[in-house]
Amino acid sequence: MKHMSVFRSLPDFFQNKRLLLLAAWVTIMAVIGTVLAFMSSWVIGVLWVIIILCALFFVFNTLQKIGKDTQKYIASLSYRVNRGEQEAIVQMPLGVILFNENFEIDWINPYLQHFIGTESLVESQLSAADEVLANIVRHWDPEKKQSSRLEWLGRIFDVKVQPELRAVYLLDATKSTEIETRYENERLFIGMVSLDNYDEISERLNDSDSSALRSFVTTALTDWMGRYDIYLRRLAVDKYMIIGYREALRKAEQDKFSILNTIRETTSNQNTPITLSIGIAYHEKDVNVMAASAQTQLDLALGRGGDQVVVKSPNKDARFYGGTTNPMAKRTRVRARVISQALMELMASADQIFVMGHNHADMDSMGAALGVRRLAKMANKPAWVVVEPKENAHTDMQLLYSELAADAQTSDAIISPAEVLSKATENSLLIMVDHSKRSITESHSVYDRLQDRLVIIDHHRRGEEFPDKAVLVYIESYASSTAELVTELFEYQPRAIKGLARIEATALLAGIQLDTKSFTLRAGTRTFDAASYLRSIGADGKLIQNLMKDSVEDYRQRAHLIDQATIIDDYALVVAEDDRLYDSVSVAQAADSLLQIVGIERSFVIARRDDKTIGISARSNGTKNVQTLMEQLGGGGHLSNAATQITDVTTQEAGAKLQTLLQSDEEM
Numbered sequence: 001m002k003h004m005s006v007f008r009s010l011p012d013f014f015q016n017k018r019l020l021l022l023a024a025w026v027t028i029m030a031v032i033g034t035v036l037a038f039m040s041s042w043v044i045g046v047l048w049v050i051i052i053l054c055a056l057f058f059v060f061n062t063l064q065k066i067g068k069d070t071q072k073y074i075a076s077l078s079y080r081v082n083r084g085e086q087e088a089i090v091q092m093p094l095g096v097i098l099f100n101e102n103f104e105i106d107w108i109n110p111y112l113q114h115f116i117g118t119e120s121l122v123e124s125q126l127s128a129a130d131e132v133l134a135n136i137v138r139h140w141d142p143e144k145k146q147s148s149r150l151e152w153l154g155r156i157f158d159v160k161v162q163p164e165l166r167a168v169y170l171l172d173a174t175k176s177t178e179i180e181t182r183y184e185n186e187r188l189f190i191g192m193v194s195l196d197n198y199d200e201i202s203e204r205l206n207d208s209d210s211s212a213l214r215s216f217v218t219t220a221l222t223d224w225m226g227r228y229d230i231y232l233r234r235l236a237v238d239k240y241m242i243i244g245y246r247e248a249l250r251k252a253e254q255d256k257f258s259i260l261n262t263i264r265e266t267t268s269n270q271n272t273p274i275t276l277s278i279g280i281a282y283h284e285k286d287v288n289v290m291a292a293s294a295q296t297q298l299d300l301a302l303g304r305g306g307d308q309v310v311v312k313s314p315n316k317d318a319r320f321y322g323g324t325t326n327p328m329a330k331r332t333r334v335r336a337r338v339i340s341q342a343l344m345e346l347m348a349s350a351d352q353i354f355v356m357g358h359n360h361a362d363m364d365s366m367g368a369a370l371g372v373r374r375l376a377k378m379a380n381k382p383a384w385v386v387v388e389p390k391e392n393a394h395t396d397m398q399l400l401y402s403e404l405a406a407d408a409q410t411s412d413a414i415i416s417p418a419e420v421l422s423k424a425t426e427n428s429l430l431i432m433v434d435h436s437k438r439s440i441t442e443s444h445s446v447y448d449r450l451q452d453r454l455v456i457i458d459h460h461r462r463g464e465e466f467p468d469k470a471v472l473v474y475i476e477s478y479a480s481s482t483a484e485l486v487t488e489l490f491e492y493q494p495r496a497i498k499g500l501a502r503i504e505a506t507a508l509l510a511g512i513q514l515d516t517k518s519f520t521l522r523a524g525t526r527t528f529d530a531a532s533y534l535r536s537i538g539a540d541g542k543l544i545q546n547l548m549k550d551s552v553e554d555y556r557q558r559a560h561l562i563d564q565a566t567i568i569d570d571y572a573l574v575v576a577e578d579d580r581l582y583d584s585v586s587v588a589q590a591a592d593s594l595l596q597i598v599g600i601e602r603s604f605v606i607a608r609r610d611d612k613t614i615g616i617s618a619r620s621n622g623t624k625n626v627q628t629l630m631e632q633l634g635g636g637g638h639l640s641n642a643a644t645q646i647t648d649v650t651t652q653e654a655g656a657k658l659q660t661l662l663q664s665d666e667e668m
Contacts, residue, residue: 024660026059042289053267063270093169094137095157099126103134112170115153121598136163149173185247186565190290192298193221193232193240194273196306205272213272217263224259230250232403246282249311253321257309260322264307275307283313305477305639318464320628333488339474340492346455346472347376350429353383354420354450356442360584360609361387363396363547364481365434367511368457370404370504371486372431373413378497384415386442394552394585400507403543409501424449431455434482436475437465439635440645459515461627463636477638480527483511488528506540510547517592521640554586561590561605571602571662575655582607584615588643591617602626608653614646614654629661 032051038045093106095112099105103126108116126134129152136148140161148159150170156177157170195217202210218234225232228251230244260276263302268276279298284290297310297318304310308322347353353376357365369385376383393401404410415423420443430450432441436458441447447454455472459479479485487508490499500508512531516523535541550558561582565572572594576582587607594603602620609615616633618626620640635644646654 030055063185075206093172095168095172097129097168097170099128099137099166099168101166103127103137105129106166115155133159133168136508149177153664165295185245185250187246187282188287188290189244189246189249189280190287190294191242191244191278191280192294192299193242194277194302194306195238196302198238198274201272201274208559209272213267213270213274216266217274217488220263220266221259224262228255235248241282242278242280249280249282253311253319257321260307260309277301278309280309280311281313282311283315293438300462302463303475303477305461320631323461323625323628335474335476336485336488337492339472340489342472343375343455343474343489344379344493346429347379347381349427349509350381350453351425351427352423353381353431354386354415354424354446355383355430355431355433356386356446357433358440359388361393361397361441361442362434362511362585363400363507363514364483364511366397366400367504367507367509368433368482368486370410370413371483371490371500371508372433372457374500374504375486375489375493378493378499384420385413386417386446387414388417388442394583395549395554396510396585397546399547399549403503403547407501407503410503417446420446421449427453427507429455431457432467433486435460436462436467436473438467439465439634459485460637461639463631468516478524480522480524481512481515483508484514484527484530487512487534488526491533500534500537502538502540503543505534505537506543506547509534509539510544512545514548515641522638554583557582558585558590558593561607562593564602565594565603567597567600570600571604572597572600572653573603573659574605575651576605576607578608578651580608581610584609584614584617587615588617591619595619595621604658606651606658609653612647614649614651616646616658618642618644629658629665632661633657 030280034045034048034052037048043128070244093110093111095115096107096109097105097112098107105121105124105126108121119228121129126137133150133152135157136150140163140165142161148158150159155172156174158173160169160171161167162169186606202213206214214237221240225242225244228244228248230242230248230252233241233243235241257278264273264275277298279294279296279301281290281293281297284293293312293314294370297312300318301308301310304320304323304655308320310320312318355369355372357369357374366385373383373385401414404413424446428450430446430453432447432454434457435441436456438444438447451467452469454467454470455474456467456470457474459476461477461480462475474485476485493499509531512527512534513519516527519527561574561576564576565574574590574594587605590604591603594600594605600621601623604619604626605617607615616635618630618637618641620626622640625639627637627639630637630642630644633644633646635642637643646657649657
């Protein structure tokens with residue numbers, strides 16, 4: 001401390017260590033020079049001393065002046081910095097609020113006060129100024145790099161908080177936000193429009209009526225698009241392209257693309273029911289990529305049955321509008337014939353074929369798998385149905401497995417995933433039936449092993465989760481069941497080759513009967529044609545009755561679930577106990593039964609499948625779409641028949657999620 005006191009008592013320039021060292025060095029050199037001068041001659045020594053004294057006087061005087069100028073400059077700079085900080089807080093366009101430990105306002109700078117007006121908020125609570133602002137300040141976490149946006153006083157502010165100083169800084173972001181909003185609103189989108197069934201409708205119209213239909217559709221589309229400043233261009237008789245700004249798309253989404261209903265209802269009244277499908281892409285940097293994405297979304301809309309709009313950006317999930325009607329069955333079977341031929345060619349080029357349905361197999365999945373296996377056998381290829389052995393399989397599956405094992409033609413039809421992995425080669429073919437999602441397939445390991453040689457046959461509406469390497473895709477959402485689609489493929493095979501065995505035909509017919517609720521739902525003319533064909537080749541109705549029978553335990557489970565139903569508005573909801581496991585078929589049957597109650601338009605049954613998985617079965621009478629609800633929970637299905645599985649939640653938590661979605665769906 002004494003040393004520091006002495007140091008501070010020195011002249012100003014000595015307090016600068018560099019100047020002090022320089023002065024010391026000059027002094028030492030002067031002393032050495034003086035000694036050498038006196039050793040040479042006393043006259044020279046005296047003259048040297050006089051010269052050195054003059055030089056030292058000049059040097060020390062100059063150093064002292066430099067030190068004083070430096071100190072003066074530093075003092076002036078410090079004053080200007082401090083004054084600048086004070087003026088900045090008062091004058092610059094940055095709102096500042098100082099508050100105390102009780103969250104009361106101590107001071108507001110003039111810039112912010114200008115927006116507040118004559119009202120004084122000093123000594124008021126932050127919540128009195130703005131509740132959102134007070135909430136931001138109270139929950140501010142100084143360890144996280146965060147900022148919050150606040151709308152207050154007719155402005156938009158970016159908020160920063162310094163808790164240790166109890167200060168709030170509000171940067172006016174109104175102009176930048178307006179620029180950002182304008183930029184977003186003026187970004188382009190591209191859409192592709194298709195008339196789903198124009199070819200089939202125009203076939204039975206004369207030239208005059210066909211021209212009138214085209215003119216009506218084009219005029220209706222042009223008028224509706226014009227309301228939102230969307231450019232429409234016809235590319236072909238049944239194809240259009242649309243281009244517009246993001247703001248226009250946002251308004252069209254708020255309208256829920258009512259043009260779908262306008263076209264469908266008006267043309268239906270004229271006995272020429274036309275439906276639209278639209279695919280829209282936006283937020284792509286490359287126009288070519290955006291156009292390709294729009295076509296992809298159109299394909300997705302068509303794959304889901306048409307009569308709907310799919311809107312997609314690269315970093316967000318697709319949004320679906322429409323899809324409130326069941327897809328119409330196509331009268332032509334050209335595609336079925338083409339698919340049949342293409343499938344047989346793929347089978348012929350493979351060394352072995354593996355057919356796989358979804359997990360928790362049902363009669364449609366297993367019947368379709370057995371049918372495809374028989375097609376492979378007709379192509380003289382070794383083929384198996386991939387099934388993971390399960391002790392808790394439903395009664396109908398247990399009975400079917402027993403029948404398969406007892407029949408000489410099907411006793412070797414079943415193979416486990418472990419055996420597939422040991423048998424599979426690079427030339428093996430995997431055929432997925434009754435599903436198109438890896439997440440619900442029977443074996444993930446088999447899918448991963450053979451995904452490069454993949455065929456999909458399904459009747460469910462296509463979702464966002466979809467294989468991108470499939471070599472052949474046959475998805476027809478108009479069909480009652482996958483068993484119906486597979487049955488039609490047999491009608492284009494050579495008659496000389498031995499076809500379906502009795503148990504295989506029976507399983508296919510049982511699959512059709514199960515998915516159509518004994519031909520009462522989604523059963524079209526082609527459904528009855530397929531059923532007639534199966535009966536003609538030996539499908540056993542009595543065996544189907546036996547397969548459809550429930551065990552006492554299954555019957556009690558279903559009755560217990562129905563007993564827990566709660567009626568809310570127009571839907572029935574069952575949230576089963578979280579500590580009890582339920583069979584998936586019993587859950588689905590309970591949902592079907594609840595739909596028979598007067599006044600119920602939708603039914604939802606939530607039950608635990610295993611220790612980690614909760615299953616939800618959803619049903620509708622067709623007036624409301626349950627597929628979109630289940631898709632939001634990671635599932636899918638049809639407009640009137642859908643389901644999903646959720647992991648790591650309780651049944652009560654799953655029920656709360658579903659009710660939140662139902663409430664938001666009603667508000668839209």
